[in-house]
Amino acid sequence: MSVGYDKKVIASAISFDIKKGELAAIVGINGIGKSTLIRTIGKFQPKISGSINIDGNELETFDELEMATKVSVVLTEPIASKNLSVKELLALGRQPYTNWLGKLSAEDISIINNSVTLLELETFLDKKCFELSDGQLQRVLIARALIQDTDIILLDEPTTHLDLYHKVQILKLLKSIAHKTNKAILFTSHEIELAIQLCDKMLILDGVSNVFDEPCKLIENKSFETLFPSDMISFDPNTGSFKIKK
Template sequence: MKTKENHIALEATDLSIGYKSVSICDNINFTLHKGLLAAVVGVNGIGKSTLMRTIGNFQPSISGTLKIKEQNVVDFTPLKFATTLSVVLTEPITSNNLRVQELIALGRQPYTNWLGNLSPKDILKVNEAIELLELSELKHKKCHEISDGQLQRVLIARAIAQDTDIILLDEPTTHLDLYHKVQILKLLKSIAHQTLKTILFTSHEIEMAIQLCDKMLILDGLNNPFEQPCKLIENRAFESLFPSDAVRFDSITGAFRIQK
Protein backbone atom coordinates (compact mmCIF):
# COMPACT_ATOMS: atom_id res chain seq x y z
CA MET A 1 0.00 0.00 0.00
CA LYS A 2 1.43 3.36 -1.07
CA THR A 3 -0.74 5.74 0.99
CA LYS A 4 0.87 9.09 1.74
CA GLU A 5 -0.84 10.31 4.87
CA ASN A 6 0.29 13.90 4.39
CA HIS A 7 -1.60 14.27 1.12
CA ILE A 8 -5.18 15.32 1.79
CA ALA A 9 -7.55 14.49 -1.06
CA LEU A 10 -10.96 15.38 0.35
CA GLU A 11 -11.93 17.30 3.48
CA ALA A 12 -15.25 18.32 5.05
CA THR A 13 -15.43 20.77 7.96
CA ASP A 14 -18.65 21.47 9.88
CA LEU A 15 -20.59 20.46 6.77
CA SER A 16 -24.39 20.62 6.76
CA ILE A 17 -26.23 19.02 3.87
CA GLY A 18 -29.81 19.18 2.68
CA TYR A 19 -32.09 20.88 0.18
CA LYS A 20 -32.50 24.62 -0.23
CA SER A 21 -32.31 25.91 3.35
CA VAL A 22 -33.50 22.70 5.04
CA SER A 23 -30.68 20.67 6.60
CA ILE A 24 -31.02 16.89 6.92
CA CYS A 25 -27.61 16.21 8.49
CA ASP A 26 -25.21 18.55 10.28
CA ASN A 27 -21.79 18.38 11.87
CA ILE A 28 -20.09 16.28 9.19
CA ASN A 29 -16.31 16.32 9.55
CA PHE A 30 -13.79 14.05 7.85
CA THR A 31 -10.40 14.12 6.17
CA LEU A 32 -9.55 11.58 3.48
CA HIS A 33 -6.01 11.09 2.26
CA LYS A 34 -4.77 9.75 -1.06
CA GLY A 35 -4.95 6.02 -1.62
CA LEU A 36 -7.77 5.17 0.78
CA LEU A 37 -11.05 3.29 0.43
CA ALA A 38 -13.75 4.76 2.66
CA ALA A 39 -17.44 4.05 3.21
CA VAL A 40 -20.37 6.18 4.34
CA VAL A 41 -22.96 4.18 6.28
CA GLY A 42 -26.14 5.00 8.17
CA VAL A 43 -29.87 4.35 8.31
CA ASN A 44 -32.16 5.10 5.39
CA GLY A 45 -32.91 8.80 4.94
CA ILE A 46 -29.99 10.05 7.01
CA GLY A 47 -28.34 11.74 4.02
CA LYS A 48 -25.83 9.33 2.48
CA SER A 49 -26.86 10.01 -1.12
CA THR A 50 -27.29 13.71 -0.39
CA LEU A 51 -23.70 13.80 0.87
CA MET A 52 -22.52 12.19 -2.37
CA ARG A 53 -24.46 14.70 -4.44
CA THR A 54 -23.03 17.57 -2.38
CA ILE A 55 -19.44 16.38 -2.71
CA GLY A 56 -20.05 15.76 -6.42
CA ASN A 57 -21.19 19.39 -6.78
CA PHE A 58 -24.67 18.44 -7.99
CA GLN A 59 -26.18 20.50 -5.18
CA PRO A 60 -24.82 23.09 -2.74
CA SER A 61 -24.16 22.48 0.93
CA ILE A 62 -26.24 24.30 3.54
CA SER A 63 -23.15 25.46 5.41
CA GLY A 64 -19.58 24.48 6.21
CA THR A 65 -16.69 23.85 3.86
CA LEU A 66 -15.84 21.08 1.44
CA LYS A 67 -12.37 21.00 -0.07
CA ILE A 68 -10.61 18.88 -2.67
CA LYS A 69 -6.82 19.06 -2.45
CA GLU A 70 -7.22 22.05 -0.12
CA GLN A 71 -9.29 23.98 -2.70
CA ASN A 72 -12.96 24.77 -2.09
CA VAL A 73 -15.21 22.65 -4.31
CA VAL A 74 -17.19 25.68 -5.50
CA ASP A 75 -13.99 27.27 -6.86
CA PHE A 76 -13.32 24.49 -9.39
CA THR A 77 -14.05 25.07 -13.06
CA PRO A 78 -16.31 22.39 -14.59
CA LEU A 79 -13.44 20.92 -16.62
CA LYS A 80 -11.03 20.85 -13.69
CA PHE A 81 -13.68 19.22 -11.52
CA ALA A 82 -14.44 16.57 -14.17
CA THR A 83 -10.75 15.61 -14.38
CA THR A 84 -10.40 15.50 -10.59
CA LEU A 85 -13.54 13.71 -9.39
CA SER A 86 -15.84 11.11 -10.96
CA VAL A 87 -19.25 10.08 -9.67
CA VAL A 88 -21.60 7.13 -10.00
CA LEU A 89 -25.02 7.94 -8.56
CA THR A 90 -28.07 5.72 -8.21
CA GLU A 91 -30.17 7.56 -10.81
CA PRO A 92 -31.09 5.44 -13.88
CA ILE A 93 -29.05 6.17 -16.98
CA THR A 94 -30.67 7.75 -20.03
CA SER A 95 -28.40 6.04 -22.56
CA ASN A 96 -29.70 2.46 -22.51
CA ASN A 97 -29.31 2.20 -26.27
CA LEU A 98 -25.55 2.70 -26.09
CA ARG A 99 -23.26 -0.29 -26.24
CA VAL A 100 -21.32 -1.12 -23.07
CA GLN A 101 -18.03 -0.01 -24.58
CA GLU A 102 -19.57 3.28 -25.70
CA LEU A 103 -20.97 4.04 -22.25
CA ILE A 104 -17.62 3.36 -20.61
CA ALA A 105 -15.93 5.58 -23.20
CA LEU A 106 -18.11 8.50 -22.04
CA GLY A 107 -15.84 8.62 -19.03
CA ARG A 108 -13.17 10.06 -21.32
CA GLN A 109 -15.27 13.11 -22.30
CA PRO A 110 -13.26 15.57 -20.15
CA TYR A 111 -10.15 14.71 -22.17
CA THR A 112 -11.45 14.45 -25.73
CA ASN A 113 -11.70 17.18 -28.39
CA TRP A 114 -14.97 18.85 -29.29
CA LEU A 115 -15.76 16.03 -31.73
CA GLY A 116 -15.38 13.47 -28.96
CA ASN A 117 -12.68 11.55 -30.83
CA LEU A 118 -10.79 9.08 -28.65
CA SER A 119 -7.00 9.26 -28.63
CA PRO A 120 -4.85 6.13 -28.22
CA LYS A 121 -4.55 7.01 -24.50
CA ASP A 122 -8.35 7.29 -24.21
CA ILE A 123 -8.81 3.89 -25.86
CA LEU A 124 -6.21 2.39 -23.52
CA LYS A 125 -8.01 3.77 -20.43
CA VAL A 126 -11.35 2.41 -21.68
CA ASN A 127 -9.88 -1.03 -22.37
CA GLU A 128 -8.16 -1.09 -18.97
CA ALA A 129 -11.48 -0.36 -17.26
CA ILE A 130 -13.22 -3.09 -19.27
CA GLU A 131 -10.58 -5.61 -18.22
CA LEU A 132 -10.64 -4.54 -14.56
CA LEU A 133 -14.40 -5.01 -14.30
CA GLU A 134 -14.35 -8.20 -16.38
CA LEU A 135 -16.67 -6.82 -19.06
CA SER A 136 -14.90 -8.02 -22.21
CA GLU A 137 -17.68 -10.46 -23.13
CA LEU A 138 -20.32 -7.73 -22.73
CA LYS A 139 -18.61 -4.76 -24.36
CA HIS A 140 -20.54 -5.00 -27.64
CA LYS A 141 -23.93 -5.54 -26.01
CA LYS A 142 -26.38 -2.66 -25.65
CA CYS A 143 -26.98 -1.49 -22.10
CA HIS A 144 -30.65 -2.50 -22.18
CA GLU A 145 -29.58 -6.06 -22.98
CA ILE A 146 -27.61 -6.64 -19.78
CA SER A 147 -28.71 -7.21 -16.18
CA ASP A 148 -28.86 -4.53 -13.47
CA GLY A 149 -25.83 -6.06 -11.79
CA GLN A 150 -23.84 -6.03 -15.02
CA LEU A 151 -24.87 -2.42 -15.66
CA GLN A 152 -23.64 -1.51 -12.20
CA ARG A 153 -20.19 -2.83 -13.12
CA VAL A 154 -20.33 -0.88 -16.41
CA LEU A 155 -21.00 2.38 -14.55
CA ILE A 156 -18.10 1.72 -12.20
CA ALA A 157 -15.92 1.01 -15.25
CA ARG A 158 -16.95 4.37 -16.72
CA ALA A 159 -15.77 6.10 -13.51
CA ILE A 160 -12.50 4.15 -13.61
CA ALA A 161 -11.99 5.14 -17.27
CA GLN A 162 -12.43 8.79 -16.30
CA ASP A 163 -9.14 8.36 -14.39
CA THR A 164 -9.75 10.92 -11.62
CA ASP A 165 -7.96 11.23 -8.29
CA ILE A 166 -11.27 10.90 -6.40
CA ILE A 167 -14.10 8.48 -7.16
CA LEU A 168 -17.54 8.74 -5.51
CA LEU A 169 -19.87 5.74 -5.70
CA ASP A 170 -23.41 5.74 -4.35
CA GLU A 171 -24.35 2.15 -3.44
CA PRO A 172 -21.93 0.48 -5.90
CA THR A 173 -22.92 -3.03 -4.77
CA THR A 174 -26.64 -2.59 -5.46
CA HIS A 175 -28.07 -5.42 -7.63
CA LEU A 176 -24.95 -7.56 -7.10
CA ASP A 177 -24.89 -11.00 -5.49
CA LEU A 178 -22.66 -11.68 -2.50
CA TYR A 179 -19.70 -12.87 -4.58
CA HIS A 180 -19.74 -9.81 -6.82
CA LYS A 181 -20.27 -7.44 -3.87
CA VAL A 182 -17.05 -8.75 -2.33
CA GLN A 183 -15.28 -8.80 -5.69
CA ILE A 184 -16.16 -5.16 -6.44
CA LEU A 185 -15.16 -3.85 -3.01
CA LYS A 186 -11.88 -5.78 -3.05
CA LEU A 187 -11.19 -4.40 -6.53
CA LEU A 188 -11.92 -0.84 -5.38
CA LYS A 189 -9.59 -1.28 -2.41
CA SER A 190 -6.84 -2.57 -4.68
CA ILE A 191 -7.32 0.36 -7.08
CA ALA A 192 -7.19 2.87 -4.22
CA HIS A 193 -4.03 1.40 -2.70
CA GLN A 194 -2.14 0.73 -5.92
CA THR A 195 -2.99 3.92 -7.82
CA LEU A 196 -3.37 6.32 -4.85
CA LYS A 197 -6.91 7.18 -5.89
CA THR A 198 -9.32 8.11 -3.10
CA ILE A 199 -12.55 6.13 -3.30
CA LEU A 200 -15.58 7.04 -1.18
CA PHE A 201 -18.78 5.02 -1.41
CA THR A 202 -22.10 4.70 0.38
CA SER A 203 -23.27 1.28 1.43
CA HIS A 204 -25.78 -0.75 3.42
CA GLU A 205 -23.20 -3.55 3.53
CA ILE A 206 -21.84 -2.38 6.88
CA GLU A 207 -20.19 -5.64 7.92
CA MET A 208 -18.44 -5.90 4.57
CA ALA A 209 -17.28 -2.28 4.80
CA ILE A 210 -15.88 -2.92 8.28
CA GLN A 211 -13.73 -5.72 6.88
CA LEU A 212 -12.50 -3.97 3.74
CA CYS A 213 -12.41 -0.21 4.29
CA ASP A 214 -9.55 1.94 5.54
CA LYS A 215 -11.92 4.55 6.99
CA MET A 216 -15.66 4.79 7.65
CA LEU A 217 -18.05 7.68 8.21
CA ILE A 218 -21.13 6.81 10.23
CA LEU A 219 -23.91 9.29 9.58
CA ASP A 220 -26.01 9.23 12.74
CA GLY A 221 -27.28 12.82 12.64
CA LEU A 222 -25.42 13.67 15.83
CA ASN A 223 -21.66 13.17 16.03
CA ASN A 224 -21.19 11.43 12.66
CA PRO A 225 -18.02 9.61 13.77
CA PHE A 226 -15.24 9.10 11.23
CA GLU A 227 -12.36 6.72 11.89
CA GLN A 228 -10.77 3.42 11.07
CA PRO A 229 -13.32 0.59 11.44
CA CYS A 230 -11.42 -0.93 14.36
CA LYS A 231 -11.45 2.41 16.20
CA LEU A 232 -15.17 2.81 15.56
CA ILE A 233 -15.75 -0.64 17.05
CA GLU A 234 -13.62 0.24 20.09
CA ASN A 235 -15.63 3.44 20.54
CA ARG A 236 -18.90 1.47 20.26
CA ALA A 237 -19.99 3.72 17.40
CA PHE A 238 -21.96 0.97 15.64
CA GLU A 239 -23.99 -0.04 18.69
CA SER A 240 -26.43 2.86 18.47
CA LEU A 241 -26.85 2.75 14.70
CA PHE A 242 -30.08 0.73 14.80
CA PRO A 243 -32.79 0.26 17.48
CA SER A 244 -31.47 -2.21 20.04
CA ASP A 245 -34.75 -4.15 20.15
CA ALA A 246 -34.24 -5.17 16.50
CA VAL A 247 -30.51 -5.73 16.02
CA ARG A 248 -27.44 -5.66 18.22
CA PHE A 249 -23.84 -5.07 17.12
CA ASP A 250 -21.36 -7.67 18.34
CA SER A 251 -18.02 -5.90 18.77
CA ILE A 252 -16.15 -9.21 19.02
CA THR A 253 -17.25 -10.56 15.64
CA GLY A 254 -17.87 -7.17 13.99
CA ALA A 255 -21.36 -8.31 12.95
CA PHE A 256 -24.96 -7.39 13.64
CA ARG A 257 -27.14 -9.93 15.44
CA ILE A 258 -30.91 -10.10 15.10
CA GLN A 259 -32.70 -9.81 18.43
CA LYS A 260 -35.17 -12.69 18.56
Protein backbone atom coordinates in the same frame (compact mmCIF):
# COMPACT_ATOMS: atom_id res chain seq x y z
CA MET B 1 -20.52 20.82 7.11
CA SER B 2 -24.32 20.67 6.87
CA VAL B 3 -26.19 19.25 3.87
CA GLY B 4 -29.81 19.25 2.77
CA TYR B 5 -32.33 20.65 0.30
CA ASP B 6 -33.84 24.12 -0.07
CA LYS B 7 -32.12 25.34 3.12
CA LYS B 8 -33.64 22.42 5.08
CA VAL B 9 -30.81 20.66 6.93
CA ILE B 10 -30.84 16.85 6.65
CA ALA B 11 -27.42 16.16 8.19
CA SER B 12 -25.05 18.45 10.08
CA ALA B 13 -21.82 18.41 12.11
CA ILE B 14 -20.06 16.40 9.39
CA SER B 15 -16.26 16.58 9.34
CA PHE B 16 -13.86 14.09 7.76
CA ASP B 17 -11.09 13.74 5.19
CA ILE B 18 -10.12 11.01 2.76
CA LYS B 19 -6.72 10.54 1.17
CA LYS B 20 -5.56 9.03 -2.10
CA GLY B 21 -5.31 5.25 -1.91
CA GLU B 22 -8.15 4.92 0.61
CA LEU B 23 -11.53 3.22 0.31
CA ALA B 24 -14.09 4.82 2.63
CA ALA B 25 -17.78 4.14 3.24
CA ILE B 26 -20.61 6.34 4.47
CA VAL B 27 -23.07 4.21 6.46
CA GLY B 28 -26.21 4.92 8.46
CA ILE B 29 -29.93 4.28 8.65
CA ASN B 30 -32.36 5.14 5.84
CA GLY B 31 -33.07 8.86 5.46
CA ILE B 32 -30.08 10.01 7.49
CA GLY B 33 -28.55 11.85 4.51
CA LYS B 34 -26.01 9.47 2.94
CA SER B 35 -27.04 10.10 -0.68
CA THR B 36 -27.48 13.82 0.00
CA LEU B 37 -23.93 13.98 1.32
CA ILE B 38 -22.40 12.13 -1.64
CA ARG B 39 -24.33 14.34 -4.10
CA THR B 40 -23.16 17.46 -2.26
CA ILE B 41 -19.51 16.37 -2.38
CA GLY B 42 -19.94 15.69 -6.09
CA LYS B 43 -21.31 19.22 -6.59
CA PHE B 44 -24.71 18.02 -7.80
CA GLN B 45 -26.35 20.19 -5.16
CA PRO B 46 -25.13 23.02 -2.90
CA LYS B 47 -24.16 22.48 0.73
CA ILE B 48 -26.10 24.27 3.47
CA SER B 49 -22.99 25.38 5.39
CA GLY B 50 -19.34 24.53 5.91
CA SER B 51 -16.73 23.78 3.26
CA ILE B 52 -15.56 21.05 0.92
CA ASN B 53 -11.94 21.13 -0.22
CA ILE B 54 -10.07 19.21 -2.90
CA ASP B 55 -6.29 19.50 -2.64
CA GLY B 56 -6.79 22.56 -0.43
CA ASN B 57 -9.08 24.36 -2.87
CA GLU B 58 -12.75 25.12 -2.23
CA LEU B 59 -15.14 23.01 -4.28
CA GLU B 60 -16.89 26.15 -5.56
CA THR B 61 -13.71 27.31 -7.32
CA PHE B 62 -13.83 24.39 -9.78
CA ASP B 63 -15.79 24.86 -12.98
CA GLU B 64 -17.65 22.00 -14.68
CA LEU B 65 -14.71 20.82 -16.76
CA GLU B 66 -12.27 21.00 -13.83
CA MET B 67 -14.70 18.99 -11.71
CA ALA B 68 -14.89 16.34 -14.43
CA THR B 69 -11.11 15.91 -14.25
CA LYS B 70 -11.06 15.83 -10.44
CA VAL B 71 -14.15 13.80 -9.45
CA SER B 72 -16.04 10.97 -11.16
CA VAL B 73 -19.44 9.91 -9.85
CA VAL B 74 -21.64 6.81 -10.08
CA LEU B 75 -25.15 7.60 -8.84
CA THR B 76 -28.21 5.37 -8.42
CA GLU B 77 -30.15 7.10 -11.20
CA PRO B 78 -30.52 5.04 -14.40
CA ILE B 79 -28.12 5.96 -17.18
CA ALA B 80 -29.41 8.33 -19.86
CA SER B 81 -29.58 5.73 -22.63
CA LYS B 82 -29.32 2.00 -22.08
CA ASN B 83 -29.36 1.69 -25.87
CA LEU B 84 -25.68 2.63 -25.94
CA SER B 85 -23.22 -0.21 -26.34
CA VAL B 86 -20.80 -0.86 -23.49
CA LYS B 87 -17.96 0.33 -25.76
CA GLU B 88 -19.79 3.63 -26.44
CA LEU B 89 -20.62 4.21 -22.77
CA LEU B 90 -17.03 3.60 -21.70
CA ALA B 91 -15.70 6.03 -24.31
CA LEU B 92 -17.82 8.79 -22.73
CA GLY B 93 -15.51 8.58 -19.72
CA ARG B 94 -12.82 10.32 -21.79
CA GLN B 95 -15.09 13.23 -22.72
CA PRO B 96 -13.38 15.76 -20.37
CA TYR B 97 -10.10 15.22 -22.23
CA THR B 98 -11.08 14.87 -25.90
CA ASN B 99 -11.27 17.70 -28.43
CA TRP B 100 -14.57 19.15 -29.65
CA LEU B 101 -14.86 16.31 -32.18
CA GLY B 102 -14.65 13.77 -29.37
CA LYS B 103 -11.83 11.91 -31.14
CA LEU B 104 -10.03 9.40 -28.92
CA SER B 105 -6.23 9.60 -28.81
CA ALA B 106 -3.90 6.62 -28.39
CA GLU B 107 -3.64 7.51 -24.69
CA ASP B 108 -7.45 7.56 -24.36
CA ILE B 109 -7.72 4.14 -25.97
CA SER B 110 -4.96 2.76 -23.71
CA ILE B 111 -6.77 4.03 -20.58
CA ILE B 112 -10.04 2.50 -21.77
CA ASN B 113 -8.37 -0.84 -22.54
CA ASN B 114 -6.66 -0.95 -19.13
CA SER B 115 -10.00 -0.42 -17.36
CA VAL B 116 -11.72 -3.02 -19.55
CA THR B 117 -9.05 -5.54 -18.54
CA LEU B 118 -9.19 -4.60 -14.84
CA LEU B 119 -12.96 -5.03 -14.69
CA GLU B 120 -13.01 -8.04 -17.04
CA LEU B 121 -15.40 -6.48 -19.54
CA GLU B 122 -13.89 -7.84 -22.76
CA THR B 123 -16.88 -10.07 -23.55
CA PHE B 124 -19.42 -7.26 -22.97
CA LEU B 125 -18.02 -4.52 -25.20
CA ASP B 126 -20.43 -4.96 -28.11
CA LYS B 127 -23.49 -5.59 -25.94
CA LYS B 128 -26.12 -2.92 -25.40
CA CYS B 129 -26.36 -1.72 -21.80
CA PHE B 130 -29.96 -2.94 -21.52
CA GLU B 131 -28.72 -6.48 -22.19
CA LEU B 132 -26.54 -6.50 -19.05
CA SER B 133 -27.42 -7.80 -15.61
CA ASP B 134 -27.38 -5.35 -12.68
CA GLY B 135 -23.97 -6.61 -11.60
CA GLN B 136 -22.51 -6.36 -15.09
CA LEU B 137 -23.86 -2.85 -15.60
CA GLN B 138 -22.45 -1.76 -12.25
CA ARG B 139 -18.99 -2.96 -13.31
CA VAL B 140 -19.36 -1.01 -16.57
CA LEU B 141 -20.31 2.18 -14.69
CA ILE B 142 -17.34 1.75 -12.35
CA ALA B 143 -15.10 1.24 -15.40
CA ARG B 144 -16.44 4.46 -16.93
CA ALA B 145 -15.62 6.33 -13.71
CA LEU B 146 -12.13 4.81 -13.74
CA ILE B 147 -11.66 5.75 -17.41
CA GLN B 148 -12.46 9.35 -16.44
CA ASP B 149 -9.13 9.14 -14.59
CA THR B 150 -9.94 11.31 -11.59
CA ASP B 151 -8.23 11.26 -8.19
CA ILE B 152 -11.64 10.93 -6.49
CA ILE B 153 -14.43 8.45 -7.27
CA LEU B 154 -17.82 8.82 -5.55
CA LEU B 155 -20.44 6.06 -5.64
CA ASP B 156 -23.97 6.04 -4.24
CA GLU B 157 -25.05 2.55 -3.17
CA PRO B 158 -22.88 0.64 -5.68
CA THR B 159 -24.11 -2.75 -4.42
CA THR B 160 -27.88 -2.12 -4.55
CA HIS B 161 -29.91 -5.00 -6.07
CA LEU B 162 -26.90 -7.33 -6.08
CA ASP B 163 -26.66 -10.73 -4.37
CA LEU B 164 -24.07 -11.29 -1.64
CA TYR B 165 -21.41 -12.70 -3.99
CA HIS B 166 -21.63 -9.71 -6.33
CA LYS B 167 -21.76 -7.24 -3.43
CA VAL B 168 -18.48 -8.66 -2.16
CA GLN B 169 -17.03 -8.72 -5.69
CA ILE B 170 -17.80 -5.03 -6.28
CA LEU B 171 -16.47 -3.86 -2.90
CA LYS B 172 -13.28 -5.93 -3.21
CA LEU B 173 -12.83 -4.48 -6.68
CA LEU B 174 -13.22 -0.92 -5.35
CA LYS B 175 -10.66 -1.63 -2.63
CA SER B 176 -8.23 -3.00 -5.20
CA ILE B 177 -8.72 0.05 -7.44
CA ALA B 178 -8.16 2.46 -4.54
CA HIS B 179 -4.97 0.75 -3.43
CA LYS B 180 -3.49 -0.08 -6.84
CA THR B 181 -4.31 3.16 -8.67
CA ASN B 182 -3.93 5.49 -5.64
CA LYS B 183 -7.43 6.93 -5.93
CA ALA B 184 -9.67 8.15 -3.12
CA ILE B 185 -12.93 6.18 -3.33
CA LEU B 186 -15.93 7.15 -1.21
CA PHE B 187 -19.24 5.31 -1.36
CA THR B 188 -22.53 5.08 0.51
CA SER B 189 -23.78 1.69 1.63
CA HIS B 190 -26.21 -0.30 3.74
CA GLU B 191 -23.70 -3.16 3.75
CA ILE B 192 -22.19 -2.20 7.08
CA GLU B 193 -20.67 -5.58 7.91
CA LEU B 194 -18.97 -5.82 4.50
CA ALA B 195 -17.72 -2.25 4.83
CA ILE B 196 -16.23 -3.07 8.24
CA GLN B 197 -14.24 -5.91 6.67
CA LEU B 198 -13.12 -4.16 3.49
CA CYS B 199 -12.88 -0.40 4.06
CA ASP B 200 -9.89 1.62 5.22
CA LYS B 201 -12.14 4.27 6.80
CA MET B 202 -15.85 4.64 7.60
CA LEU B 203 -18.14 7.58 8.34
CA ILE B 204 -21.03 6.59 10.60
CA LEU B 205 -23.70 9.13 9.76
CA ASP B 206 -25.92 9.08 12.85
CA GLY B 207 -27.11 12.69 13.03
CA VAL B 208 -25.23 13.30 16.28
CA SER B 209 -21.47 12.73 16.35
CA ASN B 210 -20.97 11.41 12.79
CA VAL B 211 -17.71 9.69 13.71
CA PHE B 212 -15.09 8.91 11.07
CA ASP B 213 -12.22 6.47 11.61
CA GLU B 214 -10.75 3.07 10.78
CA PRO B 215 -13.31 0.25 11.29
CA CYS B 216 -11.25 -1.37 14.07
CA LYS B 217 -11.13 1.90 16.02
CA LEU B 218 -14.86 2.47 15.52
CA ILE B 219 -15.46 -1.00 16.99
CA GLU B 220 -13.14 -0.26 19.93
CA ASN B 221 -15.02 2.98 20.63
CA LYS B 222 -18.40 1.17 20.44
CA SER B 223 -19.51 3.49 17.64
CA PHE B 224 -21.66 0.83 15.94
CA GLU B 225 -23.56 -0.11 19.08
CA THR B 226 -25.91 2.89 18.97
CA LEU B 227 -26.57 2.79 15.22
CA PHE B 228 -29.83 0.82 15.58
CA PRO B 229 -32.39 0.56 18.43
CA SER B 230 -30.78 -1.63 21.10
CA ASP B 231 -34.01 -3.41 21.95
CA MET B 232 -34.08 -4.98 18.49
CA ILE B 233 -30.51 -5.12 17.14
CA SER B 234 -27.19 -5.48 18.94
CA PHE B 235 -23.64 -5.28 17.64
CA ASP B 236 -21.09 -8.00 18.39
CA PRO B 237 -17.61 -6.38 18.51
CA ASN B 238 -15.90 -9.79 18.40
CA THR B 239 -17.34 -10.73 15.01
CA GLY B 240 -18.03 -7.23 13.67
CA SER B 241 -21.63 -8.20 12.96
CA PHE B 242 -25.15 -7.28 14.01
CA LYS B 243 -27.43 -9.68 15.89
CA ILE B 244 -31.22 -9.64 15.98
CA LYS B 245 -32.65 -9.83 19.48
CA LYS B 246 -35.37 -12.48 19.50
